[in-house]
Every structure is written in structure tokens, then in C-alpha cells.
Amino acid sequence: MADVVLRGDLHSTRPVPSSSGKEVTPTSISIGRCTVISAGSVIKPPCRMSRGQTHYYPIKIGDNVFVGPQCTISAISISSHVYIGANVTIQQFVIIKENVKVLPNTVIPANMVIASGSVVGGQPARVVGEVGEGWGVSGGGAGGGLGVGGGSEEKWVEGGDLRELVRSIK
């Protein structure tokens, strides 16, 4: 979507040995399939100061991740089926496991690990609940009807398969 900033230039400065022998720039942001990053979000790889030098680390985002508008993300890894609400700040080196819902306006402090199946919210974030068993199941045959009603599709896709939504955008 518009106004999304992916800081792919902030890659790891450490040389990565490649098969061909010559030095290639390593990937700094890898994003899985059917992931939606909404308008105004910034994804910046996390960095760490070590011996006076800034080292960037690669960021990995899984499949079917929804990132709401106006988010700032510096997590080290976000697994699949994660829903991140609007105005969320994820600080450096956060690890988010599968099936997590991040409520809007949350600030996730650095180095936090969010176990799978939890709902987090607050500033700083804490686990406030669990997602239901139905999380991430692609709506029991809602397939054909997806996006028909128009308007905000977010309710349809929360944690579920985002393929239809991605199609509707393109």
C-alpha cells in the first residue's frame, strides 16, 4: 500500500559467504506470502551497537501477516498468521510467534518474546488474552464470499488467509 517504508538498505554489514565466491548483499527484509502492510507503516531492521559499529540484523516476516496502518516495526521475526493493529510500535529484536493478535496502539518493548496464541496490548505490551481456537482457520468456506460486502475487509481476514484480500488489492 501507499506510504510504506521498507528499509531494505539497512542490511547486515557482515560479509556473507556465498556459493559463487563473490560478496553479495544479504537480504535484510524477507516477507512471506499473502502479507499485507498497510499505509504509513515503516519496517526497519533492528540494529545493535557493537564495538563502536552499528550492525543491522535481518528481519523475517511470515505468511498471512496483517500489519495495520501507521506501524513502526523493528522486530527480528514475525511468524505466520499474525494480526497487528493500527499505530503499533514494535521495538528492536522482538520475536512474535504464530497466531498472535496485537491490539491497536500497543508498544511492544525491545527483546520481548510473544508466545503463540496470545493477544497482547498496552504500553508496554503485556499478554491480555488468548485467541480462540478458530484463529487462522480460513473461515470455513467463506472463500467465495470474501470481500463481497465491500467496506472494511479486516474483519474477514483477521488471522486468517489473506490471499483473497491480497487479490482484491491488486
Add this chain to the structure above:
Amino acid sequence: MAQPFPYTYYACDCYDNNKPQTVAEAAAEEERDLDPRHPRSNYSLYPLEHLLYCEDCQQIRCSRCVTEETLNWYCPSCLFEVPSSVVKSDGNRCTRNCFNCPVCTSPMTTNSLDTSGDNAAPYTLACPYCKWSTVEIDIEFEKMNGISGQLAKIANGGRQIPTQKERDKERERRKELEARFRDRSALSPSEDSPTMDTWREDHAPSRDDLFSNLSAFYKTQIETTTASNPFSHSDINFSSPSAYSRIMNMYQSTNKRNKRDKPSPVREAASTLEGLSIHDPSTDVAAIERIKTEGWATTLSPSQRHAQTNPNIRFDTELRPLATLLCTKRSKRCRSCRHILSKPESKITSTRYKIKVLALEHIPRLSIRALPSYFTNPTQPPTPAAPHTPYNALKSGIPTHFLLHLSNPLFDPIRVTLATPSTTPGKVQSRITILCPKFEVGANTDVWDDALASSLSPIKHASQDLNQIEAGKIWDRGRNWTSVIVEVIPGFLDNVPGSGLGPGLGEKFALDEKKKKAKQEGEDTDDELDEDEDVLEIPIFVRIEFEADVNAEERSLGDSRGNKNEREKREEAFWTVVGVGRIAAV
């Protein structure tokens, strides 16, 4: 959990099922509409994702009508499994290096205080969010790992905490001292107690000291009273609940057997060595003095205090880092038939389920959308830039159309009957009409069937001109979904507090009328709207009928004449609540 509009909640009727009912009551229950504002509704309405389905009872199961069994414990921070024996002995906290900040609850990191850059000792725990660290309570660690073990030995300020053994030894020593002192004072009562102050420590005994004293005292007390009991064990561990229950059983059995000779009553603790703590008013004075000099900033908030293991502390110098609380993986069973409804894999990192029976796969999904305005108002050009329907500001008195969308997860076509009260319950009454309350929804077939058999759904994706808002007709349909129109006339918010506007003339009239009516009905005439009274929620009763294959279990149990293709008629009915939006203040 607050959901953005529009949303759908499903009602689980587990409360009604458990209630013993007379016939008349049951009939009245049938007549009663579900009121989403009823206090009890709070606990029966769930989003569809949270509901399970019991195939044997053929009913929705919510989190209140399932029983949970803990499969295993794990730390949400380091994702290591904690064996249940450790949980029993050490409590439900992580015994590794996981700690939460006592000020802001965010997870803490181990940092080195070494400035040379070698990450050498000493180490501290620091919060990356609020920058609190164990330096503020003068605690430093020698090693990077085993933090909880190190922390257990250091008190705030760097003082050593004695272990349990040392405590016991110390208590014995003091008891001896006390006994000797008592003997001496008996000999010469006039003599003042100079030794008393020397062995009484300069600081008050800590909570742990008191607890160990008290538990040791009760241990000796119980031993003396049950000494004659042949079942008594001298090595009872008083920290385990099973030992306590065993003691309770012993008491009951002995009392029954020899009621005559009562056991000598258990004495209460009488001194500090026996675990008695007497409130000292001077500590209060000291605390007040401290607040006077240092201000409120050094005191703790209630939530910070309750998170601590010792909830009686007052000042931020007494804070301790909190070991992370453990999480559990649980399996769920139906309360009535004991069938397992969901069982996750026991591996911590796995998110898969061994068994999972979702309501999502058995109950049609209802969802509501605002009808884009160009359908209702043909003069307005259809703008593809999405006329954003303001769910948060519905206009009072203006008929608004919504699209109710039903999708069928079952592999059989269903006949749906929808019912709704003509006006919404609550103080703000809105009129609702479902234009087509009876319709069919096709079966959920393979997605590819739809693509291959194009003749199956000729209506699908028909031109928009065909879609007309007409009573008794469905709006649109697809392979396994049908959508119908719901007409809503949002009610008037009379005299909304905080809107700053007094009611207009006409509204005033309506208001008076309403008041009269309310008086006649004996309701409270409170015009003040409560919180969220302006939210428009529509209760909808859904009844579905379908023919399904008789499942294998019933076939074997039931009549033998049943051939393989026998179909049975099934019926399901449940309440849903559709949250449409918030009515805007006029």
C-alpha cells in the same frame, strides 16, 4: 474484547440449559428475545472464532461450558516447558533467566556493567522500556545465567539472604538463647535485659523469615497434638497441599474414633521466633516521614504492589524483579458428554492441534456490511474510491440498508430462517426489518466445483442493476453464501449527556411521550444514557434446517434397517448479536 464495527457475536445458551425449568418458564423462555444489553449476555456472547462445537450434543460450546485440562506449563518468554513437578515445588514462575520489570512489566534483559566491552561481570537486569534496572536496588550478578538462583540469595541492597537451613539453625540458636535468658530472669527478676537487645536484630525479620518461623512453629504444634496418632509422620512437608489434606484427614479420623479425649488445643504463635509479627507503629511514622521528604514518586502503585511476591511493600527501593509467570496449554472437553473438543499438540513450539472441532465449521457465519450508498441512491455515481460508510455515526431516523451475509460451512444446503425483534431492546429503540427472512444457502462444495460447473450459479456476479431492494427477495447469492438486506432505522438519542445540546422542540415532545409511556410501564424514567447505550446492536435468531448423513456412530447404535445413504433432518437454532454501529448524536 472491543471489536471494531461491524461485528457478530454468537450466543451460547449454556446458562439456559443448566437451569431447571418448569413448562411455563420454558414457554416464556421461548418467547423471550435475547437482549444484548442484559448483564448476563456479557457472558454468553462470543465471537465465532472462540466457540467450539460438540458433534455429539450438536451444540455450540463456549468457554464456560467446556472443562479444561492442563497439558503442560511453559514460560512465555523463553518458551521452555516446565515439568509439573517443578511447578508444584517452585510455583508458577519461570526458574530460568526470565524476569519482568516490577515497574512496567516488560521483560528485562541481562546487561553487563563492564565498560571495557568484553561483557564481563558484574551483570544487571535492566528494563529496555522504562530503563529501570537492578542497580537501583543495589543488586548485581556475578554470572549471566542462573539469575533466579542468584537473585534468591541477594536481598535489596546487596545483603545476603540466608537459606532455609541457615534459617533453621539460626532459629534454634535464638531459642536456646531465649530459654537461657528466661532461666536467668527467673532467678533474678529485677535485672533488666541487656542481652535482649543484643540478639534482637537491628532490622525487623523479613517476610520469608517470619514464614519459615511460623511454619516451623505449627509443625511442632501439630506434632505434639498428634503424637499419639500412629498415622502421624514426622517428616511432613508443610509446603505441599497434599500433606495438609492428609493432616486434615488424620484429624477427622481420630476425632471419630475417640471423641472423648479431645486433643489439646493448638496454641497460636506468641513470639517472633514462632512467626508472630506485631505491628509496630513506628514503621508507619517512618513511612510518613519518608513520603514527606521524598514525595509520592517513590511509592508504588497498587498494581505494582500486587505483582510483587510481598504485597506489603510501599517504596520503590523494596521492588524485586518479577520472575515471568508461566502459561499453559490446555485441552478442552464438553462438559455434558466429556468428549474432547480441542487438544493442542504437547510440543510448546507447535501450534497445531490434534483435535479441534470448531463452531466455525458447523455454524453458518453471519456478517453484516453497510450497503454502499450507490445501490440505494442511483443518482449518486458509483465511486470506486469506497464511500466510507461511517459505522460510528449512524444517522437517527434515516433508513439505512445493511447487507447481511450468510455463508455455509456445511456440505449440505441449508434452509435459513431469520427472526429479529422489530425494535432493538434498550433505551434507544431502532426499527429493524429483515427484508427476506427465509432463504436457502447452497452447500459448501469444493472451490473447484464452482469453477468447473459454471451452470451451477448463473445468478452469481449478475449485473448490479438486478439487485434491488425488495421485500421477500434475496440480494445476492453465490456457491455457499447468500446475502439479504436488513433495513435499519436508527433510534433517537434523547438528551445525550455530554453532547451539550438540549433537546429540540420536537424531540422534547417525543421525550415527554416516551416518559409517559415509560411511567405506564413502570420502568425507570432515567433519561440519562448509560455507557454504550448508543451502540446499535441487533439480536437475530437464526434457525437452520438441513438434511445430513446419519453419522456412523448413530447408525451402529440405532436401527439396523438403515441403509448407507440414509439422511436425517437436522435443525439448529441460536441467537446472534450483530453490532452495526454507533448512532451519532444529533
